Amino acid sequence: MPSIRDLAKEMNVSPATVAAAFRKLADRGLTYVVRGVGTKVRQQSLLSDALGGSVNVAPVGSIDIASGAPDASLLPNLNTYLHRLDVPTALYNVDLMIAKIRDHAASFMADAIDQRSAHLTIASGALDSISDAASARLRPGDRVIVEDPGFAAASSLLRSHTLTLVPVAVDDEGFEVNAFADAMQQGADAVLYSPRAQNPFGSAITRARAKALRDVIERHVNDEHGFFVIENDHASLISEDEYNSLTPSSDTWLSTRSLSKSHGPDLRFAFVAGDALTIDRIRRNQALNRGWMPTIMQNLVAALLSDEEVQRSVVVAAKHYSNRRQRLIEALADLGVNAHGRSGLNVHVPVTDEGTISTALLTLGWQTRSGQAYRQHADPFIRLTPAALSEEQIDVLARDVAITLHSGPPVVR
Numbered sequence: 001m002p003s004i005r006d007l008a009k010e011m012n013v014s015p016a017t018v019a020a021a022f023r024k025l026a027d028r029g030l031t032y033v034v035r036g037v038g039t040k041v042r043q044q045s046l047l048s049d050a051l052g053g054s055v056n057v058a059p060v061g062s063i064d065i066a067s068g069a070p071d072a073s074l075l076p077n078l079n080t081y082l083h084r085l086d087v088p089t090a091l092y093n094v095d096l097m098i099a100k101i102r103d104h105a106a107s108f109m110a111d112a113i114d115q116r117s118a119h120l121t122i123a124s125g126a127l128d129s130i131s132d133a134a135s136a137r138l139r140p141g142d143r144v145i146v147e148d149p150g151f152a153a154a155s156s157l158l159r160s161h162t163l164t165l166v167p168v169a170v171d172d173e174g175f176e177v178n179a180f181a182d183a184m185q186q187g188a189d190a191v192l193y194s195p196r197a198q199n200p201f202g203s204a205i206t207r208a209r210a211k212a213l214r215d216v217i218e219r220h221v222n223d224e225h226g227f228f229v230i231e232n233d234h235a236s237l238i239s240e241d242e243y244n245s246l247t248p249s250s251d252t253w254l255s256t257r258s259l260s261k262s263h264g265p266d267l268r269f270a271f272v273a274g275d276a277l278t279i280d281r282i283r284r285n286q287a288l289n290r291g292w293m294p295t296i297m298q299n300l301v302a303a304l305l306s307d308e309e310v311q312r313s314v315v316v317a318a319k320h321y322s323n324r325r326q327r328l329i330e331a332l333a334d335l336g337v338n339a340h341g342r343s344g345l346n347v348h349v350p351v352t353d354e355g356t357i358s359t360a361l362l363t364l365g366w367q368t369r370s371g372q373a374y375r376q377h378a379d380p381f382i383r384l385t386p387a388a389l390s391e392e393q394i395d396v397l398a399r400d401v402a403i404t405l406h407s408g409p410p411v412v413r
Contacts, residue, residue, distance in 0.1 A: 001031065001039045027164050032376060042372065062362065063393065066369035068199060068346055070238070071388040074317040075264045076310045081303045090295045096283060097122055098295055100302035108305070109273040111243055112233070112255040119279035121286070122293055124268045126234045129256040129282070130154055130192065133274070134161045136281035137228045137252060142189040147175065149348075149374035149381070151199045154192060154232065167376040170198065172342045174205035177212045184220040190228035191217075195245055197235035197261075197344025200374045200383040202325070204343035210244035217249040228278075231255040237262035238318040241343045254278050259301065261345065262314050269293075269301050321345055324386045324394065331398035337405060347384045349401060354380045360404045366397060 001007075004022060008015040022039060025031040031039050097105065097120075105120045112118075123129035138144070140162035146155055148167035155165060166183045169176045175193065196204040205213075221227040229250045233243070236257045247253040254274035259267050272282070286292070304310050325341045332339045332349065341347040351357045354370040361368050361382075371381035384401075386394050 001041065003038060026376065027159070032372065062365045062367050063389070064367045065385045065389070065397070066367045066383070068369070068383070068385050069265065069387070070261050070317070070345065071320065073388070074313065074320060076304055076307075076313060078264060078266070078300070078304075081300055081307070085296070085299050085303065087296050087299045092291075094292045094295060096286065096292050098298045098302075100306075101298045104302060104305050105271050105273075108257065108271045109255065112231070112245065112247070112257070112273050114245075114248065118273045119276050121272045121279050121283055122298075123256065123270045123272050123282075123286075124290075124293065125260065126232050126256050126258040126270050127153060127157055128268075129254070129270050129272045130230060130232065131157055131161070132282040132285055133228075133230050133254045133256075133278065134158060134163065135285060136278050137254075138163055138190055143187060145175075145180070145183050145188050145191040145193075147193055147198060147201070147203075148376050149200055149371060149378045150192075151194070151232070152373040158192065165376070167378075169378065170201050170203050172201075172203055172340060173209040174198070174203045175209075175213055177209070177216065180213055181216045181220075184216055188220075188227070190230060191246065192230040192232065193246065194232045194234060195243060196233065196239045196241040199234075199344065200346050200369070200371065200381070201348045202341035202344050202346055204239070204241040205244045205246075207242065207244050210246060213246055214249035217246065221250060226250065226252045229253040233257045235261045235344050237314050238321055238345075239343055240318050240322050251275060252278060259304075262317065263301075263304055263310070267297070267301065269297060321387055324389060327391060328384065328386045328389075328394045328398060331395055332401060335398055335402035337398070337402050345385050345387045347386060348381050349384060349405075350379055350381050351405065352380060354382060357382055357404055361400060364400045364404070366400060 004015050004018045008018045031041055033039055101122060105122065109120060123132060138161065141164060143164045143166050144158055145166045145168050147170045158165060166188055168179045168183050217227060227250045229247050231245060231247055231254065233255060234257070238261050245255070247255055252275055254272065256270050256272045258270035325345065325347055328347050329339045329341055337349065339347050339349045354372055358368050358370050369383040371383060384397070386397070389397065
């Protein structure tokens with residue numbers, strides 16, 4: 001797009017007017033800024049972001065390290081447990097949570113509840129609970145602090161609720177404290193964040209960082225208006241990192257934990273904890289909108305969470321993901337490539353030109369994920385997901401990334 005100054009001159013309006021228009025375009029996710037270049041129009045729509053965004057079509061034989069998905073071989077075989085189910089026929093007199101799920105919810109969310117007067121519910125995945133939370137507690141135009149780079153689908157979801165995003169930079173330990181304090185000082189109504197396995201940077205909030213961020217929130221919260229803390233602990237079971245939460249800093253909060261990464265994305269199931277009013281509003285919305293989650297699904301989830309073999313496999317998977325991620329980061333470091341990924345499934349690699357690097361790696365057989373959909377003011381990067389790679393494949397990938405970054409477009413093998 002043209003510069004603010006040039007467009008103001010062309011349209012015969014003040015630069016302040018054009019700057020305000022540019023801010024609205026960015027808030028709605030229609031544009032993004034490239035440092036040293038200017039404002040560019042996004043190629044993806046809100047829907048493509050929500051569905052994972054568009055990626056290059058991989059040639060036959062290419063390896064997908066773009067999807068951010070868990071290793072399918074480490075997920076439980078749902079067919080095994082579906083065949084074992086004996087589910088009573090349900091009509092219309094169904095509780096939102098069956099007794100088995102209610103029991104599991106209390107233990108699954110125990111550390112998130114932290115002895116507070118919390119209430120529990122369930123949802124069709126993390127995004128479903130975030131959408132319900134936004135409807136329950138936020139109004140159009142409210143300002144929501146989000147991670148930059150951050151989860152693209154969640155950002156698109158918030159925009160669809162006509163909320164204003166306030167991007168705050170992250171590092172390996174979560175939100176940068178000074179940037180977070182600046183955002184709070186300028187006025188914010190809520191925050192959406194991941195305490196660990198942050199997507200796509202791989203942050204995990206440390207105990208010291210969590211305390212510093214909670215202190216910032218407590219200093220700036222207006223008791224009349226309040227401040228809504230939304231926690232997306234989407235990979236709780238497959239993350240080996242300590243859980244450090246920002247929810248104790250506010251009386252208005254919600255924490256959601258899905259089973260997508262640990263038991264399979266197709267389950268579309270999440271446990272949710274929050275303050276009494278938030279959970280009550282969500283339950284009312286669910287009752288009016290969806291009624292209840294199918295008891296077949298609830299019984300399947302209860303069976304999975306009760307099975308000792310599945311429990312052991314989840315622990316093995318968490319160790320596997322940690323080892324694969326760390327091996328790739330170390331292999332890249334040995335080749336002079338800086339990368340991030342303290343937690344979760346993904347590795348974040350800073351680049352100068354996302355499109356060029358992604359295309360170059362595609363010619364070498366690697367389908368990677370460009371960072372464009374995830375960032376607002378953050379620098380360019382590509383995201384790599386080594387979750388399903390062997391150690392040998394990780395070493396080859398690291399070498400190809402290093403060659404591409406240091407030598408320009410490679411020759412096709």
